[in-house]
Amino acid sequence: MDLLLILTYAGLCIAIFKIFRIPLTKWTVPTAVLGGIFIVGVLIVLMNYNHPYTTNARQIYTSVPIMPLVRGKVIEVPVEVNQPIQAGEILFKLDPTPFQAIVEQRQAELASAQQLVPQLMAQWASAKANTTAAIAERDRNLKSYQRYAEGRKKGGANSPFTELEVENRQQAYLAAEAKLQAAQANETIAKLAYDSQINGVNTNVARIQGQLDSALFDLEQTVVHAPSDGFVTQVALRKGMVAVPMPLRPVMTFIPKEQSMFVGAFWENSIKRLKAGDQAEFIVTALPGVVFKGTVRQVMPSIAEGEFQANGNLSGAAVFFKHSRSLVIIDPEPRFDEYQLPMGISGQVAIYTEHFHHLSVMRKVLLRMQGWINYIFPFH
Template identity: 55%
Template sequence: MDLLLILTYSALCIAIFKIFKIPLNKWTVPTAILGGIALISTLLLLMNYNHPYTKFAREYFVTIPITPAVKGLVTEVNVKANMPVKKGDVLFKIDPVPYEAVVQQKLAALKEAEQQVPQLQAAYETAHANYKQAEANVIRTESAYKRYQKGHRDGGQNSPFTELELDNRRQLYFASVAQLDAAKAEELRNRLAYESNIDGVNTKVAGLQAELAKAQYDLDQTIVRAPTDGVVTQLALREGVMAVPLPLRPALTFIPDEERFVAGAFWQNSLLRLKEGDEAEVIVDAIPGVVFKGKVAKILPAMAEGEIQFSGNLQSSNKLFQRGRVLVLIDVEDHELLAQLPAGVAGQAAIYTEHFSHVAIMRKVLLRMQGWLNYLFGEGH
């Protein structure tokens, strides 16, 4: 950009000297040189500070690593590389046989548990009936024991009940009390088994329902679908590959359809002038001569050069030597034209602030001249 300004001034001076036939002497040449130095220096200072420019601009995009939730052999690859897909479209399939077997196993166990619930109810009712029977037996044996005891006591030597008969009745009574305790414990055990519920569902049944839901979820995950509208590029997945749920080894790279932003790296001395909403222009190396108009969407609040994360290592002073630049997001207006280009194209950008707005015209002219040079040169010249 600076070189363009110098070359433009040089061409203008040559034209003036030729057209007006100004002689080249010790007065005219130094005057043109010194005037050019003063004029160009002033313009550069005003432009670079008030209307910053960067040759480091790039369109950034987000990718989604597609990692399967379950492990298995890939049986089908349904997506085609670089072809648009819709949300929910099948990307690839994993062999479902092991997961179908688990679902059937859990389903059988659930059916068995559901059939056991009426059995638990019947067992509880039986235990309750046995308890009532044992309770009635206690009352009967106790009454007989007390009658024998009273008759033996009141009759004395003439008692119709012998000591042996009284002892038998006593033992029958004690045995019925023990049977009552056992029946009560059995009733309690069956009642707890029958009434053990979670939200009205038997606990064993509820546990197996949860296991079945987990098994069904794993089975559903054998079909991997697109998380949103987008495209898969650089497709290397093939049938027979073992897909594993490891975040560091995704099976596909998915590019979602999202609004594109261009990021430019500007010198830090422009921060006092930059603000959100400022007018901006971007030129892209891929389309020479085309200028994308836009607005400053966001000035990122942090710079990676000053980042510190927790670790067991001391920070080196070498980081202090890295000055870094401010990242500015630019929202371009012509999204349709930009969307026709490959995501991640590079270019250059300029921002026009409200200060010294008349100097912005020169910055716009120089930016367009830089764009025209893209016809001849690439890679940021």
């Protein structure tokens, strides 16, 4: 662009010198040259500062690591690689046999626990009946003891009741009282066992129901589904392999279908001019001569080179004082997705701010020239 500006200015100067018959002297020629250097320099500086450009741009996307939540042997991988799939479609299946066996075991335990609930109620009713009988027995022995004791007291030496008989009746009453306390304790135990509930369900039944739900969940996880619309790529999973739920060892990579997004890395001297909503244009190496439009979504508020985390290591100058740029997220126009390019392609981006907007024409010309150069070879 600078060469184009110089040639244009040189042509204007020659025309002015010819038309107005200005003599070529030691004053006119240096004035024209220095004036050209100043004008071209100012235009380039204003353009670079207010309408920045970067060759460090790339389409970015998110990949989702797919891993099973249970361990098992792979029995089927029906998904087609690099083909669009809908959310919920099957990616792969694990052998469900051991998980089905656990489910059936938990179902049997649940049925047994549910049958114990009426038994607990019957035991409580039996304990209450035993308590009632113990009360009656206690009362009968109490009256008998009181009658013997009163007769002995009134009759004195002539009483028909001996001291031994009174003592026997007393011991019988105390034994009945002890049986009543034991019956009441058994009733309390039976009542607590029957009333042991959570959310209206017997605690033993609820515990086994939870184990059954967990077993059913594990059984369900033997079939792994697509989390959203998208596709899987570079699938190496095969029938007979053992899939293990390890976060660091996913068995498949899923690419969700999302809005395209470009990220450009810009010099920090221009980022204060940039803001969300600014218009942008970008080119990609895969499509020489094609210019796409876009809109700035966000200027990232942080730069990775200045980050550090709490750990046991000290950070030196080499960590913080590396070359860095500010990242800018750009939403491309819908036309970009129509080309169905490989995700993650590289490109170059120019952003046009509201400052000195008339100079954006220079940047647009430069960007299109760069796109034409891509016909011959990629130039970065």
